[in-house]
Amino acid sequence: MNTQLTVKELLDPLQTVIGVVEKKQTLPILSHVLIQLKNNQLTLTTTDMEIEIRASQAVKTQEEISFTVYAKDLIDIIRKLPETTIVEFIIEAAKIYIKANKNSFELNTFNHQDFPSLPKIENSEVIKINRKQLREIIENTSFSMGNQDIRAYLNGLYFEVNQNSITIVATDGHRLSIGEVKQDNNLTDKKTVILPRKAVLELSKILNKNEHNEVEIHLSDNYFYLASNDITLISRLIDGNFPNYSQVLPTDFENTILIDRLEFLNSLQQASIFVEERTKGVKLVFKNSQLNIFTHSERGQAKTQISTKNFSKEIEIAFNIHYLISILEKLTTDEINMVVPGGENQSCMLSSPNDETYQYVVMPMRI
Structure with missing residues (x-):
């Protein structure tokens, strides 16, 4: 049995399903991709018994055939070939021979009927x-x-x-x-x-x-x-x-501070140069409508300052600096609301003003 497919027909669906395949598998067949041709349709399937991905592609061939091949080897063979290259598969009981241009490869195969699949979903x-x-x-x-x-x-x-x-x-x-x-x-x-x-x-x-x-x-x-x-x-x-x-969302919004997002983000990124690797902590001190940002490590220390709006209380609090940076990178508005802990409220929440699509909560830390 043999069949021919172009690199263009194979590569895109193979790249879609390859992420499921692990290098170390409990069953050898799980390192393979199931290739099926039927009704001018190419379907590739991979699984690790926890996740299954199928990707289909329209093809010109009229053949009906199913076989398995080692997924990582197949993608390594075809990914550097031109899209128009014809790849020929010669399928035997335990071996598959792949020919592309003047190159030929011999790979092991399994009975396609032994390829596992996840149960059909019912009552969904x-x-x-x-x-x-x-x-x-x-x-x-x-x-x-x-x-x-x-x-x-x-x-x-x-x-x-x-x-x-x-x-x-x-x-x-x-x-x-x-x-x-x-x-x-x-x-x-x-x-x-x-x-x-x-x-x-x-x-x-x-x-x-x-x-x-x-x-x-x-x-x-x-x-x-x-x-x-x-x-x-x-x-x-x-x-x-x-x-x-x-339960971890703030209930007390008295300490709500309006901050320029990019200014806050840039200051944190600069301060992160001197963050201690073990704690990754940054100290924030709110005072007189200013936010002072402090970090230190064995190499030195940093202090940056930005202005805030609608807040004049004095509060000192510390966070994992990378948590704050990742949140500010996700938010897109010019300004953000920051609800800082006060009284029994122990969580800090960051969000966009007048937009409840995203809410981010960070727990304070001791440094």
Whole structure:
């Protein structure tokens, strides 16, 4: 059995699905990509048994054939070839021979019928959302996800879907990001899921790459399914109870300070040159409508100063400087509101004035 495909036909869907493939797999077949040709359609599938991605591409060939090949080797072979190059696959029981121009390669293969797939999703709630909106809300919240935290529910992105909104939340226990899209959803009850970190990263790639205006999301008790044009992503969900994020939002807004965002960001970036590597702490001192920013390390120290509005109290507080910088880089307005702790209120919140699309919470630290 043999077939021919061009590099252009192969490369784009292969780049879409390759991120799921890990170098070390419990099952050798999981390092392979399943290639299927049927009805003038090329479909590539990869899985690690937690996430499955399928990408399809229209092709000219009339053949119907299925086979597997080692994914990393295949992409290394074709990614440096011209798009018009014809790649020939000669498929035998345990080997696949690949020919491109004057080059030939011999790779191991498996029976395509042994390629695993995630279970079919049933009893799911279906919502539709603008692709760009979903991409932006994920980009502006996912940076706060935990990474290899012992509390598994922190290592992912929390989706809360109501009849009139989609809220996405991420936290690592020290900072929290909330994004909300107002839209009508055809739901009878609220639906909540936690999408694992790896699936979030792959989802972001798909949303960045795909040009389709609208995507469809299926939410079940155990799986997340996204359909976007010729690409689908299926992921198992994290089993756990996400923290009640509303409990850490400030309730006392007396200490609300208006700050020029770019001036604040530039001052923090300059001060970060001398931040102590272990604590990454920055001290903020609000006094006489001024914000003084202090950092120090064994190499030296920095002090920068900017003006604030609507605030004359004296407050001294410290934060992880990188948390503040990452938030200010996500916000886009000229000025930001900063609610600093006062009394029993221990959390600091940053947001854009008169815009509740994004809210960012950072816990203070001792330095």
